[in-house]
Amino acid sequence: MHSNAIPPEISGPSGGIPEATVARLPVYLRALYGLAERGISTVASEELAAAAGVNSAKLRKDLSHLGSYGIRGVGYDVDYLVYQVSRTLGLTQDWPVVIVGAGNLGRALANYGGFVSRGFTISAMLDSDPAIVGSRIARLTVRHVDELEAVVARHKVAIGVIAAPASSAQAVCDRLVAAGVTSILNFAPVVLNVPEGVDVRKVDLSIELQILAFHAQRRSAARPEADPAHGHHRGAVNGTPSRPPVTSEFAAQA
């Protein structure tokens, strides 16, 4: 069939879906919910693609990896596709999630009630600050981070969200992994070290802003008043670069 079959993967039934496709399925799912709400029961790839912000060929190829769920000459049945995409993503079961860090960010995440939505339940919020432990956030009482192992075991938590300061993120990560959590969503601005088999995704404001800055700079460089310094190989640069005071920074305290 498609691509090769040798990767760690067992090119199983619904197996072997390309990463890029997996990353877009949630977007399609959201678009489908939007259509369903508006009472639309059938949709062509062109429209769905527009709603999801991709081109239609890509959408069709993506969906083809899940199976042949469209109707030629017609389009896709919205409810049915919602179901198939949900099932593929593993959203037909509930995933207990633990959030570590109940600072500003942790609170924001917990309050995303409708956001985390279908498929995910916050089992507990944990923090190490005694001033925060015991407070209530989004129907939950914040518990001490020492209860992490107990919470994970009790609720069979498979997904951990790290909303802790950069300085403790790795330690939190280690505890989550040791407790058996194999999926981690990291909001702290650090590269986490994890053993094989643990899946880490990161969300990083600072990186996103820097990428935007790059493109913004690029755009404004269209103007001919270009940058003055442009020495290429070393030494050519006027004196020492000496740009960065190189202080700490890049250390968040959520």
Add this chain to the structure above:
Amino acid sequence: MHSNAIPPEISGPSGGIPEATVARLPVYLRALYGLAERGISTVASEELAAAAGVNSAKLRKDLSHLGSYGIRGVGYDVDYLVYQVSRTLGLTQDWPVVIVGAGNLGRALANYGGFVSRGFTISAMLDSDPAIVGSRIARLTVRHVDELEAVVARHKVAIGVIAAPASSAQAVCDRLVAAGVTSILNFAPVVLNVPEGVDVRKVDLSIELQILAFHAQRRSAARPEADPAHGHHRGAVNGTPSRPPVTSEFAAQA
């Protein structure tokens, strides 16, 4: 790689850096700051790559797009590389940022003082809720969103952060674009429509969780006690899929 178009590109001097490389430069920069703090002044691609969580060939190729800044047989000068990467990303100038939405999320972002860090300054926080307007967050007084245009013009804001509810995100986006903002970081779970030339990046908790769920499901499917339902092509599914009550959901209120 992201939803929106990458500027047509003039393969200029420091121009034509691949998107994938641009996305990693901030990670390298952070790793470099970490090394500098620890007093390390020179680093080989192997070590820097390890600190950044990539392999060394990729790191070298990435850096080669900025110029020839290494020393064969030795490695890279940390301070010098910090400067070159910063300059490439456009961080040697300051970028005024406006945050729209001062709910939980907006507050969390504003309080990431050390996070947003070098290169970015929050010009203003805006909200439409009269109960929030006037309150102080991270040294700033929240202003009414009607002042958006004035703030953008006054501070020459080029980057806007949308931390507003999904329901108003598009409207906020339109106003930002009309006011002249061409770089947008969107935290609301919606696909934003923008004209050509506007760069949008998104940060989406729900999508990240769903991607994690996919892989988690995949892993647990390794066990032979597989999932019960596994009907393939249509009709084969037991009765109606009828899985989703298809209510609203997926609508955040930051």
Add this chain to the structure above:
DNA sequence: CGCTGTGAATTCATTCACAGCA
């Protein structure tokens, strides 16, 4: 006829492996 599903072509990204410089 109008749409999906998909081979084939293309573009983009990663990795290998080594020539060549400090």
Add this chain to the structure above:
DNA sequence: TGCTGTGAATGAATTCACAGCG
């Protein structure tokens, strides 16, 4: 000698364009 920088090889993702089904 030990590293960087980079062509060449491989692999992944996107896009094209159309055969073929409902």
